Amino acid sequence: MLTFKRFSSHATLSKTPLHSSHIKYGGKLVPYAGYEMPVLYKGLSHIESHNWVRNNCGLFDVSHMLQHQIQGKESVDLLQKITPIDLSRLAPYSSSLSVLLNENGGVIDDCIITKHADDKYYMVTNAGCREKDVAFITKELSNFNNVKHETFEGTLLAIQGPKAYQILQQYTKANLKAIFFGQTQFINLLDIDSDIHLSRTGYTGEDGFELSIPSSNDKETQQAREFFERLIEESPDTVQPIGLAARDSLRLEAGMCLYGNELTEEITPVQASLSWLIPQSRRDASTTKFNGSDKILSQLNDKKSVRTRRIGLTSKGPSPRTGNAIYDKDGKEQIGYITSGSPSPSIGGNVAQAYIDKKAKIGSDVKVEIRGKLRDGVVTKLPFVPSNFYKPN
Known part of the structure; x- marks a missing residue:
């Protein structure tokens, strides 16, 4: 199970764009990977939260994960040096689990790599490995001239469970039935101005999606928060926010x-x-x-x-x-x-x-x-x- 490191003060912890929504819905906030994150929400026990995702639709704030853009002519060379992936086998707008490897073959971190084009990739890594991942990639970049690596912050929202599709389809004109596990697409969501990067993936073993919603300014952050709350309030019998405790037991069973x-x-x-x-x-x-x-x-x-x-x-x-x-x-x-x-x-x-x-x-x-x-x-x-x-x- 997850262990949550306790700090004497929460003042040094980062907050995700959805932080105020966690408070609104009674989230029990704990320090995790340098962030103040919800482990449970008022009204649902750990077991109830877990079973809710297996039977309905759960929302997970995973904005603490680190998002990367890797671009340039030598992007493939970089990624195929630091991971064992074969990017020639990965179709555009599809993704794969992989691992960042040290020189001895040990795992520095696990990651999801998405191919947008032969010279453009999106990657998500773990929050708890943020500093060492960036240092590792920066060091490896010194061997390449034509690669640009950037990390960015935003709202990363996981929508998981057997009813995830029917819920999300109400908020987009994109045909979600045409997007299968491991595939990605840029879509529009109602009431959000920016294009949204959608991946049909997750960490629960259930069907679901991860949405990367830009949140670089107050307007974008407000739109992301309103979308999160709208999902809950418009379908309370189907959708609930779910915390880290159930996320861990779900992935363990899977x-x-x-x-x-x-x-x-x-x-x-x-x-x-x-x-x-x-x-x-x-x-x-x-x-x-x-x-x-x-x-x-x-x-x-x-x-x-x-x-x-x-x-x-x-x-x-x-x-x-x-x-x-x-x-x-x-x-x-x-x-x-x-x-x-x-x-x-x-x-x-x-x-x-x-x-x-x-x-x-x-x-x-x-x-x-x-x-x-x-x-x-x-x-x-x-x-x-x-x-x-x-x-x-």
Whole structure:
């Protein structure tokens, strides 16, 4: 689960453009990644918030995420050095999950890269990695002459859940049925003057959208805030604002990684069970070079060199938490550790992600040390809840 670092004062925390709306709707604000963010809202518990998104439509303020524009003739060269992506396989106005890699193949951050043209890309990275991501990209830019990199602030609004489409379609003339998971488009929204960058994506496993709404001045910020509030007030039986607590349990059930938990600079994509991020076209060591490619491609070719894998775990009783040790079924040999854990509102019991020795197969019984006692657990396939992304038939 997410941990929220407490500060003696909130005065140093940044606020998103939707901050006043969070207060209006009774958001419980906590420090997170340098921002004052809602973890829950008045009237909905964590479990109720989680289930609301699985059944209706939830709004998440993710404006704390860092947005990037990368442009220029050498944009492809830069991005294919710092990530394992193959941009020739990415169609214009489509996006892909990827990872920023250090020279040893460790993950500096995970990211979403969107291709607008062969020389123009949009990228979103995590708020908690903001400073190191910018420093890393700036350093890498020194090797290229024809790339322009800019970051920008704005309202980033995630609209998630099985009813997200029917709600958002009421506010745009764009045909949202023609936009599938992983695709993007610039659209117009009612009562907002600027073009809006829409991505059909999300971090919950449900269908949904992320909207990048310009908020560089008071008028734009007011329009973004009014749109957020209009969604809630015009469809109160379907739409609710949702905080960080449910966002974390939703992504955990969906088998998605949280940077700092499942992903770190010491873990390669192969170790993180993200080998699918490295397409076949980038697996030839004689022709492919990206940060850490020698190590990563070696791991792909010699599967025995990686002893652990990121996998799921289910249990009853007290929930496993980050850092809990995992032992074999006899409780004698440590074979792994928990990276994230939570009670599961969707399936009951507890779910967790973990790094576990590959000799523990799916369905194997294990022991988890929780509060000084060994508790029963079962190695389980990810995701715990099937994804409901909107894809072509």
